Amino acid sequence: MNLFACLYAPGNLPLLVECAREFSPHMEEVPSDALIFDLTGLNKMFGTPADIAALIAARVGVPASIGIAPNPDCALHCARGFAGVTIVLRGRECAALAPLPVNLLQAPAEIAETFDQWGIRTFGELAALPPLGVAARLGQEGTRLWQLARGEWERLLNSARDPLRFSEELELEYPVELLEPLSFLLSRMLHDLCARLHQASLAASEIRLRLTLETGFVHARTLRFPAPMIDPLALLKILQLDLQGQPPTAPVVKVTLEAEPARPRTQQHGLFQPQSPEPEKMELTIARIGAFVGAGNIGTPRIQDTHRPDAFEMVRFGSVVGETVSQSGPVRAALRRFRPPRVAQVQLSGGRPVNVRSLSISGVVQDCSGPWRTSGDWWTSEAWERDEWDVALSSGMLVRMHFDRGTERWFLEGCYD
Amino acid sequence: MSAAAAIRTQVQAALPRFDLPLVITPRPAPELLAIGIPALDTLTQGGIPRGSMTEIAGEASSGRTTILHSLIARATSQGEYCTLIDTHDAFDPATAAECGAVLSHLLWIRCGANTENALKAADRIVQAGGFGLVIFDLSDTDMLSARRISLASWFRLRHAVEKTSSALAVFSRQFNARSCSRLQIELRRTGTTWSTHLRSVAFEAETRKYQFSRRAAFEAQRFDPLA
Incomplete structure (x- = not known):
């Protein structure tokens, strides 16, 4: 009743x-x-x-x-x-x-x-x-x-609930200097945090770690995941890899760990859909590879809205949603870029290049086309203006090079391959 | 009588006391991932095999990157995810996008000319699985460094990719993986057409490791941003 x-x-x-x-x-x-x-x-x-x-x-x-x-x-x-x-x-x-x-x-x-x-x-x-x-x-x-x-109006109570907050805090009796003992503490805290998240049928979309150092400074790290995660071992490994790359500068006296709750990922794949990497596993793999190639060298390229050559930025894999389009049209010759562009010495005859020399690529010019002048960003301090040439060298390479009108130097930009 | 059956008969004749479970099961034909260049798809009878390693080799300007972009475009346009392990940081996203690549489906790993890191990254990615196409680009790596990659590393990659439905494509100057690759494609440039500008480049491809060597020619047009 x-x-x-x-x-x-x-x-x-x-x-x-x-x-x-x-x-x-x-x-x-x-x-x-x-x-x-x-x-x-x-x-x-x-x-x-x-x-x-x-x-x-x-x-x-x-x-x-x-x-x-x-x-x-x-x-x-x-x-x-x-x-x-x-x-x-x-x-x-x-x-x-x-x-x-x-x-x-x-x-x-x-x-x-x-x-x-x-x-x-x-x-x-x-x-x-x-x-x-x-x-x-x-x-x-x-x-x-x-x-x-x-007195006959029946209804349910509109219960007011406390906002869900998932955080763990640990003050240490002795400062911790090494990452290994710190990992043990993080493991315990992550297990508790993930158990509480699991009880609430939630997962973590973001982990915020605050390490209070002996010097009084706070070493804060925030890890965002493209898909909510609940596995404490995977989260621990990602935190470990992050701390190895960005270690605290002094012994740690207090650890605070906070998780941003989110609904766990539920997805059912179709029988005939192409496979895709599991986000949790992928996040760990990316963190592991990022630890030795550098976090900025792994991700998805996003082309910037400019005509400046080779203008792109790296974004987190899985954070961009792109539309798949059917491929059509003729086969395009692809360009392999030299990053950074290689400085070259170019000999001209009648305004056209006849000989190219650089540290790694040299040869007599057998065929060429150009110059194709491009410029941009003239309204900013990063203006660029260049004359572009396509050149076939006696070594067999098809090279794209340009004369930078700002610095008045020649650069090899890449080769058609 | 097939060669396998002949060997079996010989072994059983030599060792009559043992009942040898010498049954050679034929490997099923692999699923193929289309390259996206009709001449090459015909040449390879449908594309590069999944769950296997394919080597594509040639000198600079021989058409390797054209095939690389086409593979990425073909796979990503079908909704598959791709990884490019770019040893020398030479990938150009702009021209790849022009070829039809969906960049949001591409994981690009730039290894800063460190072959060892590239190899480690390739191993991690193949072990993780889930990608339709994994490209290991050693095109700018000098022949000596590429040769130094041990056969054990190639076997490890082959073994890992066999358990997945990913197609592993290795681009380099020469074939390095020896028996680990299921298909080898050798490329060379056969001509260049110039008008007022570089108009198109003609390539020739030759398959290895199939029952007989076959050749095909294809042409790639230069992308003109001003057109």
């Missing part, structure tokens, strides 16, 4: 919340003076509703009206309308609420005016009206008020 209690004490809502926590985690705050909470099932522990009411009255600590009723709104109206303790049993709601003034219903202004014109002053007078007549004249809202006046 459902049973709800309402505490009414204007201005003392925090105390009411504290009292209600001792009886139930399911509670609803009614701004700004009342609190409704669920007592269903407490009779097995505390006895009759009267016994429960006595316990609540003993623990509330401030003068408060207490209403206990089979539904939340009936309990609320009892607490607001009557002083002291009011207990309403199932089937007696209408009679118990009858003497209460109708303005407790907090009806919309238009309906309240109608009640006034009709001479309705109490819950009992409203409850005595025929339901079909109320529905015909006042609509859905009128019916709801009529049911409230009879």
